[in-house]
Amino acid sequence: MIDIDLKFHQWQWQYQISTTFFVCVIVPSLYYIYSKYITNLPNKYNKLEEPIKLMIPIPPEAKKNWKGRRLYPLSIRSTDPTQIQSFCPATGQYLGTFHAQTKDEMNETIQKAKEAQKQWAKSSFIVRRKLLKTLNRFILDNQEDITRIACRDSGKTKLDAMMGEIFVTLEKINWIINHGEQTLRPSKRYGPSNLLLGMMKNAEVRYEPLGVVAALVSWNYPFHNLIGPILAALFTGNSIVVKCSEQVIWSSKWFVDMIKTVLKLLDLNEDLVQLVVCFPEDADYFTSHPDLSHITFIGSKPIAHKVLESASKELIPCVVELGGKDAFIVLDDVKNLNDLSSIIMRGTYQSSGQNCIGIERVICLPKSYEKLVEILSERVKTLRLGSDIDQLDEIDMGAMISNNRFERLQELVDDAVKNGARLLHGGKPYQHPNYPQGSYFEPTLLVDVTPQMQIFHEEVFGPILTMIKATDIDDAVELANGCEFGLGNSVFGADFSVINDIANRLDSGNVALNDFATYYVAQLPFGGVKKSGYGKFGGEEGLIGLCKVKSVVMDKPLLRLLGVATSIPPVLDYPIKDDKKAWGFITSLNIVGYDFRIWNVIKGFKKLARGGR
Incomplete structure (x- = not known):
């Protein structure tokens, strides 16, 4: 009897395990395969959408061991006030001089986009997907060339460019290919709530192109920040005029020319995508242009004030994605702090800390704090600086875009030390032996930072890791919310219910639980709160935000069939x-x-x- 009972319980246990495995693993896996691959088969294998392969030569400046002359002093300002100079931040090599557009030239540029959009607004999703698929193939086939171009103009490492420029762009393209049409189809809505009227009427929301949209994009990701708005604009039936940062004109021009080449190859109007090049003081005319229907701005808060003031003259709607002071909260029950330190290192020092959602403040509970300080103090000092597009040496961190903020970074470090913080590594510019004109700043580790220090509140946007000790969870949340920014945050802990509750209490537009920055993915809307901006790009919300949202009400089909009219x-x-x-x-x-x-x-x-x- 005991033996039978034992076998029965063993069978019951095995059944429960098998059922749990089936429900938790097999069913979600089958659903994922169905939703990602089966439902998208018509799009993936539509002959009309077959991408075209093309070859575009890489510019000589991006080739390995290019011998360009050094520019000294490093400045975008030329002796000619109508010209903008480009240079490599990592080496100081001169990349070229570019003409700053006049108001008349801006008018002409916007007019070209306006004319091209009229026909493009009528294009099918098949044509739009074919365009994106062709771009997707080109990027996949030329990953290294694109990273080299981005690195030459921004100073970052090839690995940072591959992760932050190529990977996220491919993800965005493929999400739009797979889900863009579904997002932009007319959305069926309920008719009136009134019983009698509801029996008579249907309703839907239609999404139509705005016209000519604009994007003012920052320099820290010269490929991804530029191509992201272009992808969304073209797929929604708009044309787009991009104003790139004057810091990365050389690469921006090549990237835009690449997209124009793809358009031309597909017998589409290359005027759909335009580039505006000008100094910041001349941008007001562009951002108040009456033919612009929407502006996406990626940049800093001070510049956003100018953009919004200018756009208000023509009531141009704007999405503004600004800076952040993102917190990385670590609870005391985190198991593996060594693994966690790797995430902190990547989140802080990737692209020399020049990331809007980079880790700006590591906020730890007491037990985790001391251990992490010990681990990070050993790791930070091992980081190697340089430019890996010209040499075979292993490089961890590249240059900053320029040295124009070095003095402010040192002031923030000095103020923190003066008020009780400990500087364990770095804190000053670094003169590279091979690239003495490069804009390098030492990887910096500051611990025991408090809200009384300027660096707690001010966005660093550089390679400075600050660590802050919290007394308990409530204190950690208060510290995380204790600045004017609210872009993204991360929370790490063993108890999901606890970290999920913390996420609900954080005042930010995005939160990652037991991970970092995974909310910056194609399917999710991205944007901040407070002084980190407003509005969203990315995901369904980003595509719909570039459309006229039109509500349409109509008689029900049966009434129309019977000839009954309102x-x-x-x-x-x-x-x-x-x-x-x-x-x-x-x-x-x-x-x-x-x-x-x-x-x-x-x-x-x-x-x-x-x-x-």
């Missing part, structure tokens, strides 16, 4: 013949439509049948 009831027709009847009719209509008491509804129907009497 008409004004005689009792309500002008001139009103009997005020008392009209009043009775409309009050009864309200009762029938919105009263939940059945007897009142029956009486309302009777009164309507009598014409309001």
Whole structure:
């Protein structure tokens, strides 16, 4: 009997395990395969959408061991006020001089985009997907060339460019290919809530192109920040004019020319994508241009004020994605702090810390704090600086875009030390032996930072890791919320219910639980709160935000088939013949439509049948 009982319980346990595995692993896996691959088979294998292969030569400046002359001093300002100079931040090599556009030239550029968009607005999703698939193939086939171009103009490492420029762009392209049309199809909505009117009407929301949209993009990701708005604009049927940062004109011009080449190859109008090049002080004319229907701005808060003031002259709607002071909260029950330190290192020092969602503040509970300080102090000092597009040496961190903020970074470090912080590594510019004109700043580790220090509140946007000790969870949340920014945050802990509750209490636009920055993916809307900006790009919300959202109401198909049309009831027709009847009719209509008491509804129907009497 005991043996039978034991076997029964063993069988029951195995059954529970098998059922759990099936429900938790097999079913989600099958659903993922179905949703990602099976439902998208028509798009993936549509012959009309077959991408075209193309070859575009890499510019000589991006080739390995290019011998360009050094520019000294490093400045975008030329002796000619109409010219903008480009240089490699990692080496100081001169990349070229570019003409800053006049107002008339901006007018001409926007007009070209406006004319091209008229026909493009009527294009099919098949054509739009073919364009994106061709771009996708080109990027995949030329990953190294694109990273080399981005690195030459920004100073970052090839690995940082591959992760931050190529990977995220491919993800965005493929999400739009797979889900963009579904997002932009007319959205069916319920008709009126009123019982009688709801029986007569259908409703839907339609998404139509805005026209000419604009994007003002920052320099820290010269490929991804530029191509992201272009992808969304073209797929929604708009044309786009991009104003790139004057810091990365050389690469921006090549990237835009690449997209124009793809458009031309597909017999599409290359004027759909335009590039504006000018100094910041001349951008007001562009951002207040009456032919622009929307502006996406990626940059700093001070510049956003100018953009919004300028755009307000023509009431141009804007999405503004600004800086961050992202917190990385570590609870005391985190198991593997060594693995966690790797995430902190990547989140802080990738692209020399020049990331809007980079880790700006590591906030730890006491037990985790001391251990992490010990681990990170050993790791930070091993980081190697340089430029890996010209040499075979292993490089961890590249240059900053320029040295124009070095003085401010040192001031922030000095202020923190003066007020009690400990500087364990770095804190000053670094003169590279091979690239003495490069814009390098030492990887910096500051610990024991408090809210009384300037660096706690001010966005660093550089390779400085700050560590802050919290007394408990409530204190950690208060510290994370204790600055004017609210872009992204991360929370790490063993108990999901605890970290999930913390996520609900954080005042930011994005939160990653037991991970870092995974909310910056193609399917999710991205944007901040407070002084980190407003509006969203990315995901369904990003595509819809580039559309006219048009509400349309129509008679139900059966009524149209029977030839029944909407008409004004005689009792309500002008001139009103009997005020008392009209009043009775409309009050009864309200009762029938919105009263939940059945007897009142029956009486309302009777009164309507009598014409309001």
